[in-house]
Structures are given as C-alpha cells and as structure tokens.
Amino acid sequence: MLELIKQTWSWWFSGAAIASIMFFMLFFGQSFGFSANLRTICSAAGCGKSVKFFDFNWKSQIWNLVFLVGAIIGGFIANQFLSNGEPVNISAETIQDLSKMGISAPTSAQPDELFSLNAIFSLKGFLILALGGLMVGFGARYGGGCTSGHAISGLSDLQLPSLIAVVGFFIGGLLMTFVLFPLIF
Amino acid sequence: MKFLKFLILGIIFGIVMAKSEAFSWYRIQEMFRFQAFHMYGIIGTAVILGVLGVFLIKKFNLKDFYGNPITFYPKEKSIVRYLVGGTIFGLGWALSGACPGPMVVNIGYGYLGMIVVFFFAIVGTYLYGYFKDRLPH
Numbered sequence: 001m002l003e004l005i006k007q008t009w010s011w012w013f014s015g016a017a018i019a020s021i022m023f024f025m026l027f028f029g030q031s032f033g034f035s036a037n038l039r040t041i042c043s044a045a046g047c048g049k050s051v052k053f054f055d056f057n058w059k060s061q062i063w064n065l066v067f068l069v070g071a072i073i074g075g076f077i078a079n080q081f082l083s084n085g086e087p088v089n090i091s092a093e094t095i096q097d098l099s100k101m102g103i104s105a106p107t108s109a110q111p112d113e114l115f116s117l118n119a120i121f122s123l124k125g126f127l128i129l130a131l132g133g134l135m136v137g138f139g140a141r142y143g144g145g146c147t148s149g150h151a152i153s154g155l156s157d158l159q160l161p162s163l164i165a166v167v168g169f170f171i172g173g174l175l176m177t178f179v180l181f182p183l184i185f
Numbered sequence: 186m187k188f189l190k191f192l193i194l195g196i197i198f199g200i201v202m203a204k205s206e207a208f209s210w211y212r213i214q215e216m217f218r219f220q221a222f223h224m225y226g227i228i229g230t231a232v233i234l235g236v237l238g239v240f241l242i243k244k245f246n247l248k249d250f251y252g253n254p255i256t257f258y259p260k261e262k263s264i265v266r267y268l269v270g271g272t273i274f275g276l277g278w279a280l281s282g283a284c285p286g287p288m289v290v291n292i293g294y295g296y297l298g299m300i301v302v303f304f305f306a307i308v309g310t311y312l313y314g315y316f317k318d319r320l321p322h
Contacts (some may be wrong), residue, residue: 005204008204008206009201009204009205010206010226011223011224011225011226011230012226012230013227014204014205014206014207014223014227014230015227015228015230015231015234016230016231016234017197017201017228018198018201018227018230018231019230019231019232019234019238021197021198021201022231023195023238023317024194025194025257026242026249027192027238027250028190028191028194028226028248028250028253029253029301030191030205030247031322034284034286035283035284035285035310037285038212038285038306038307038309038310039310040312041194041258041307042307042310042311043284047311047314051311051314051315052227052321053313053314053315054311054314054315056320057208060318061233062188063188063191064189064191066188066191066192067191067192067194067195067198067315068195068289069192069195070191070193070194070195070197070198070199071195071196071198071199071202071286071293072195072199072287072289072292072293073192073195073196073199073293074195074196074197074198074199074200074201074202074203074268074290074293075199075202075289075290075292075293075294075295076199076214076291076293076294076295077199077200077205077293078200078204078290078294079195079203079293079294081293082203082204083198083203085284086273088206088209088211088212089190089206089213090209090212090214090220090221091213091215091220091310092316093212093218093279094214094218094220094286095216095221096279097214097220098211098214104207106211107204109203109209109210109211109291109293109294109296110209110210110211110282110296110298111207111211112271113230114208114210114298115296115298115299116298118299119299120282120297121313125298126301128229128280128281128303128305129281129298129302129305130301130302130305131280131304131305132277132278132280132281132303132305133277133285133288133301133302133303133304133308133309133310134277134305134306134308135192135273135274135276135277135280135309136194136274136277136278136283136285136288136302136307136309137277137279137283137285137305137307137308137309137310137311137312137313138270138273138276138277138304138309138310138312138313139270139271139272139273139276139277139308139309140270140273140274140284140309140310140315141270141310141313141314142266142269142270142273142274142320143266143269143270143271143273143274144202144266144267146274146284146285147228147284147286148283148284148286150237150271152228152231152232152234152235152258152259153215153229153235154321155212155235155236156231156233156235156236156238156239156309157239157257158233158236158239159239159259159260159303160262161260161261161262161263161267162260162273164264164267164268164302165267165268165270165271165274166195167268167271168267168268168270168271168273168274168275169216169272169278170273170275171268171271171272171275172213172215172271172272172273172274172277172278172279172320173216173217173275173276173278173279174217174218174275174279174281174282175216175272176274176275176276176278176280177214177217177218180276180308181279181306182279184280
C-alpha cells in the first residue's frame with residue numbers, strides 16, 4: 001500500500017482529488033481560489049493604507065491563509081514520508097527538448113539549473129525566479145484568478161471569463177516556452 | 186477549531202500537488218510542449234467532475250454544511266483583463282513552473298528557490314493593486 005502511495009499518483013485520481021477539494025470548499029461556505037491569498041497578504045502587511053485595492057477586511061480571508069499553511073505542510077509531508085526518491089516521470093521528448101536548452105534530465109522534481117542554491121544566488125537565476133513570480137502575481141490579479149480560481153472553479157461553473165483567462169494562460173505559456181525560452185536559455 | 190478543516194484540506198492539496206507531480210517545473214514544460222497527457226488528465230478530470238457537481242448543486246439547490254445556499258457569482262464581463270492578465274500569468278507560469286498554490290507546496294517540499302518566486306508573486310500582486318486604475322479592464 002505504502003509503495004503505491006509513494007509512486008507518482010495517476011492523473012485521474014489526482015484530478016478527482018482536486019475536484020473534491022473544490023467541493024469541500026463550497027460545502028464549507030467558501031470557494032476555491034488560491035491567488036486571493038496574495039492580495040490578502042498585501043492587505044495584512046498594511047498596504048491598504050496607501051492602495052485602495054488592499055483596503056478590505058483581510059481577516060475574513062484567514063480560512064484561505066490557513067489553507068495555504070496546510071499546503072506548505074502537505075508539501076513537507078509528501079517529501080518526508082511519501083516519496084520514493086524517484087525523479088519526476090516526464091516524457092523522453094521533453095527530456096530531449098530541455099537538454100538542448102541546457103536543462104538536465106530530472107533527478108528530483110525541479111531542475112538544479114533553476115532551483116539549486118547556486119542558481120538562486122546567480123544574477124540570471126535570481127532574475128528568472130523573480131520575474132516568473134512577478135508575472136504570476138500581477139497576471140493572476142489582473143486576470144481575476146489563477147489555475148484554481150479560473151481553470152478549476154470558473155470552468156466548473158461554465159464561466160466564459162474563466163475560459164478567456166485559461167486561453168490567456170496558454171497564449172502566455174506557449175509564448176514563453178517556444179519564443180522566449182530559446183532567448184533566455 | 187473552525188479553521189482546522191481548511192488546514193486539513195490544505196495538507197491534502199499539498200500532498201496531491203506533490204504526488205501528482207503537478208508542482209514540478211518539468212511537468213509544466215511537458216504540458217506546454219504537449220508531450221504528455223498527464224497534466225491535461227489532471228485538470229480535465231477536475232473540470233469534468235467540477236462541471237457535473239456544480240450542475241447538481243444548482244439543480245437541487247444544495248445547501249452548504251451550515252444550511253446556507255451555495256451561490257456562484259458570475260465574474261464581471263470583460264475580455265481585455267482576462268486575456269491580457271491571463272497571458273501575463275501564463276508567461277510567469279511557464280517561466281517559474283508554478284502557479285501560486287504549487288509555489289508554497291514547493292517551499293514545504295524543500296525547494297527554497299520558490300520563496301523568491303512566491304515573494305515576487307506578492308510584489309506582482311501589489312503592483313497590480315497600485316496600477317489598477319490605470320490599466321484597461
């Protein structure tokens with residue numbers, strides 16, 4: 001049993017688990033949208049004094065911050081107790097494409113070229129991480145949500161704005177992967 | 186105690202993101218290169234079950250665990266903000282290999298570089314709030 005849990009979980013089980021999390025949120029009287037936490041953190045840090053967008057009762061969002069803390073703990077548990085140490089099981093084509101860019105085949109879940117301490121403390125490595133985060137944070141709020149809010153919650157409610165946002169996610173993702181990556185790496 | 190259920194949901198979410206490998210930069214690259222079904226299977230399964238469930242909630246006017254009706258708020262109509270915001274998000278998603286949820290899962294997993302990504306995601310959110318009134322919506 002534990003051996004089964006330690007392997008990569010199947011897409012259908014993982015997808016069903018994510019849908020279940022969304023439904024539990026709804027039945028707990030809330031909705032599933034992770035990036036709202038970023039706005040809540042800005043508000044809790046006192047940004048509401050100078051920027052109206054952050055001037056709201058952030059304490060009403062503590063439930064979502066607790067969910068965020070849980071997600072950190074979940075990541076820790078997955079690594080400490082539920083990992084068999086195998087690298088992520090990506091396709092051979094992807095490994096080949098990435099090696100042409102100088103990204104080595106997986107030895108864990110993340111490439112050393114981007115996430116090792118050496119990479120973080122190099123100028124280029126730092127800028128990649130910082131710029132990536134900046135665009136995710138800015139784009140999530142401008143677009144009104146992230147993968148959980150739009151791709152999962154919004155599409156489940158058949159909302160056209162969410163479909164437009166998800167199309168945007170892919171325009172941006174493809175642009176980065178096929179146009180900008182060859183210039184960056 | 187009233188927050189304990191959200192802590193447990195968060196822990197399950199973190200474990201699922203890690204064990205499905207959806208929190209991996211490699212998996213996001215594989216997805217944007219259309220070289221495996223895995224990520225599409227995860228999101229597709231979640232959406233198909235989500236559509237079914239939301240349909241049933243609406244059809245039978247289901248109440249939440251506290252007896253309040255479950256309501257869905259239609260998002261405001263616009264194209265520009267969703268398309269432009271979504272595209273900027275997608276650029277960042279492919280570059281950092283993580284959307285906001287998986288960022289913190291990575292931090293818990295031990296990938297400390299994601300602290301940089303998450304910190305700047307907060308900065309990006311602040312910049313949006315700062316420039317909000319000057320952006321087309």
